[in-house]
Amino acid sequence: MQVFKIHHPYIASDLDEQPVVLAMGFFDGVHLGHQAVLTTARAVAEEQDLPLAVLTYNQHPSLVFKKQPQPFKYLIPLKQKLNLFEEFGVNRVFVVDFTSQLAALSPQEFVEQYMVGLHAQTVVAGFDHTFGPRETANMQTLPLLAEHRFEVVEVPRKMLVDEEASSTNIRKHLGQREVTAVNHLLGRIYTTDGVVVHGDARGRQMGFPTLNIVTPENELLPGDGVYVVEVLLNNQWYGGMAQIGYNVTFEANRAKTLEINLFGFHGEVYGEHVQIRWHQFLRLEAKFAGMDALTQQLLEDQKVSQAYLAQL
Template sequence: MRIIHLHHPYQLSQIDKEPVVLAMGFFDGVHIGHQAVLQRAAKKAQQEKIKLAVLTYNQHASIVFSKQSQPLKYLTPTSQKLEIFADMGVDLVYMVEFTSALAQVPPTQFVQQYMVDLHAMAVVAGFDHTFGPADIANMSTLPQLAKDRFEVLEVQPILVQGTEAASTKIRALLDAGKVELVTPILNRVYTTTGVVVHGDARGREMGFPTLNIVTPVDERLPQDGVYVVEVLVNQKWYGGMAQIGYNVTFGAGRAQTLEINLFNFTDLVYGEQVKIRWHQYLRAEVEFSGMPDLMEQLVLDQQRSEAYLNTLSD
């Protein structure tokens, strides 16, 4: 899969000269609704025997329009999004920097420069896709703007258990800890990344050694609590239980941490990149009266986690 980075105004020499079917969107999460857009575009590309291209953005438009001062927490940071695109058979990605200058491009100019000049034979997007200053252009106005220079294919919303698949819905579920409800919307288990770092080694002293994980600042974690997880370490998945929280049993004023106890795993893997699949919420973080109560609860957490993980292999 080829990736072409564009900064407005770009040079035409940067653009691939072959005709494409162009799927457009930010695609945060690449959920089942986004997948429908990509699948519709892929089908059209196969029919026309041309390349499948995606036009997406390096950051969310709200950073420009809302003047965000804090980093946004994405469901799929760019690297993960690109991995999914490649897995879905995308041939070419135009990664456009979303800037104030781009946000002010009028719809007619945007269509010319980011559809026609990209040699789009067809443009595919979701029903709610917008572009232009203050989102004044959308899929209803695009056919008129296209002026028969390319075909416009609008993909309708996908319902999951009667609710429209949407990135905002996924974020709300993660913020409530309901990771198991996110899975059918994504059509996969929610996954984050991180690096293993040194911690206090308190878990090892209790017989529950943990991986202490530092996650990217732009990646969205679920709500604080204890979860059933799988972790990819050195190209192998291991089951375990994770806690996001402040280790309140050991005192107030502690920083938030992500600690994962992996079952049947004792290797030292400091500095390793890992992936984490978030399967099920177990409980909230609790301040225990002492170590014995905490250890008793950890035994129960492990039993519940192993029981759940066993269902995945059945």
């Protein structure tokens, strides 16, 4: 898969002139709604015997238009997004830097430069896709702006039971600790990254040694609590249980941490990069009377977690 990084204005001669089927969107999460766009575009590309291309952006467009909480949190980093595109059979990806200069393009100028200019024979996007002001740059106005130079395929809303597969809904469920609902809308297990660092080693004293994980500041974690997880460490997946919280049993006003107890793993792996699959919420963080009470709860958490993982 070829990846072209584009900063506006781009030099046309730097890009391949071969016609493509172009799927468009930010694709944060690459959830089932996004997958419907990619699947549709792939079918069109196969029918027309053309490469499948994706146009996406290096950062969320909202960062250009208004003040956002910093750091801005994404459902998946760009690297993971590109890996998923490749799994869907995408041949090339145009990653465009979303800047004020790009945002200043009129809808017609955007069509000329980023659809016609990228040699799209067919443009595929979701029903709610916009490429400028919502009133004038949407999937209903695009056929008029295309002026018969390329076809337009609009992919309808993807509903699961009574809920739309959307990044907004996934963010809401993550904040509410509903990771099973998140995984349902994604069509896969929600996965984040991290690096193993030193902690207080208190878990080891209780017989539950933990990996202390620092996660990228722009990746979105579920809400605070205890979860069933799997961790990819040194090319092997381990089951475990994770806590996002403040270790309130031992002292107040601690910084938030992510700690994971891996089942059947013992060893020092500081500095190793890991991936974390979030399977199920177990309970909220609680303050216990002491180490013994906490240990008893951890034994119960372990039992429930291992039973859940055994069913996978």
